[in-house]
Amino acid sequence: MAKLSPLALAVLVMLSERPMHPYEIGRLMRSRGKDQSIKIRYGSLYTVVQNLEKQGLVEADGTDRAGNRPERTVYSVTGTGREAMDRRLSEIIELPEKEYPAFEGALSLVGVLGPDRTVELLERRLAALERELAEGREVYDHLISDLRLPRLFLIEVEYAAHQKRAEADWVRGLLTELKEETIDGMSAWRSFFGGGGFPEEWKDRPFAASELGLNEEAPEN
Incomplete structure (x- = not known):
């Protein structure tokens, strides 16, 4: 079955x-x-x-x-x-099961977008997450206060909110590292998108440019 x-x-x-x-x-x-x-x-x-x-x-x-x-x-x-x-x-x-969220998959391929584009998109995602968290809090308060539903019937809502809040915190931290260019690999990433070609220090790693979805030559802006 x-x-x-x-x-x-x-x-x-x-x-x-x-x-x-x-x-x-x-x-x-x-x-x-x-x-x-x-x-x-x-x-x-x-x-x-x-x-x-x-x-x-x-x-x-x-x-x-x-x-x-x-x-x-x-x-x-x-x-x-x-x-x-x-x-x-x-x-x-x-039993925890391995799931494959689209966002996780996209993060594994984000190198092809470039630093500036990635920052722009993550800022939009963070704004959307914060908006959804605020709206979700209103719904939760309504269910608790107005409909008087027992908390037992809302634990899945709490779980989803905690997941979303954790993601927002993580995205916020990542954005700080990207904007301050303190994340490891940032200089090579920016150099590549600035026309410097595929970074030499990446060529001996267990992946190739093609596996990253990148060409050996810098992409056109």
Whole structure:
């Protein structure tokens, strides 16, 4: 059986509370703010539920009708589904998995952009992070104060905020080093983009210019 996606796992968790149809599952997840932590394509919820049914993790449990709308199939989680849900959720909580964030990947290739362009882009990212942190704090305060949600239901929001705050602090520190040109390798990087060619001190390192996405000649400005 393939690993459960975060959305499939969330569907099983929702159905562990009570039988529901896919539209109700999506509405409940949105009302609880799960779309802030899990990428939800509401149009694909039906497909996710159907795939879970094929795997024997959920099953049809009658129909439901609201007003003049067509009947909708209500699903419930099976015993096998509960076992799969518990196993996968436990794995994610217990064991760190190597993930590949786009930003991390871009940082590994940033040499091709040059110092000045990199500083400009990181300043924009830092501004966006600070804006998102401020907005997130307002949302968190609203959920705590106005909706009176227990903190237990918001620990994923706290985790995301801590991650974002740590990233903002790291980017801020990196920007300081780049602007003050105190980061190791900065002089060679600037020389390369100033027309000095691929730095001699980099040629004996365990990477080549082509592996950095750079040409041996300095890029045109």
